[in-house]
Amino acid sequence: MKIQIYRVGKGKVKWADNATQHWLSRIQHKFPVSEICIRPAPDKGNIALRRKQETNQILAKLQSTDRVIVLDERGETKTTEELTQWIQDAMNGGVKRIVFVIGGPFGHDPSMRSRAWKTLRLSSMVLNHELARVVLAEQLYRAYTLIWGGSYHH
Secondary structure, X not given: OEEEEEEEOOOOOHHHHHHHHHHHOOOOOOOOEEEEEEOOOOXXXXXXXXXXXXXXXXXXXXXXXXXXXXXXXXXXXXXXXXXXXXXXXXXXXOOOEEEEEEOEOOEXXXXXXXXXXXXXXXXXXXXXXXXXXXXXXXXXXXXXXXXXXXXXXX
């Protein structure tokens, strides 16, 4: 199974790039993980239009068989073990790709949440999308250790 992370952002944020790669490089042999950075839509004052344009870019890249998990402040709050179970269930169900989607500064268009299999909230606080990707990468590493018996989780 592969894991894909789509994220809306300008890219090249050194601290976030380094931290994300630190965690993801440790799991590549079991969870091939890749990131795709979607450029933010031009800021023309219409936030709803901007969200829609960014969402459409992501939706165009999704495959019908993808298991999509949207990161959103309105999502479900889950423990590491529960997130691990989502991943394990996908693996056991023969899912070829889980796609995590991190929105831009104004979040997701409702059509993205409608496409999602699950919607995940990483924190009760709103997180910068670069910080959200670092937290996600670290949690994917924790899930890896739970699934394959590593010692990192506790």
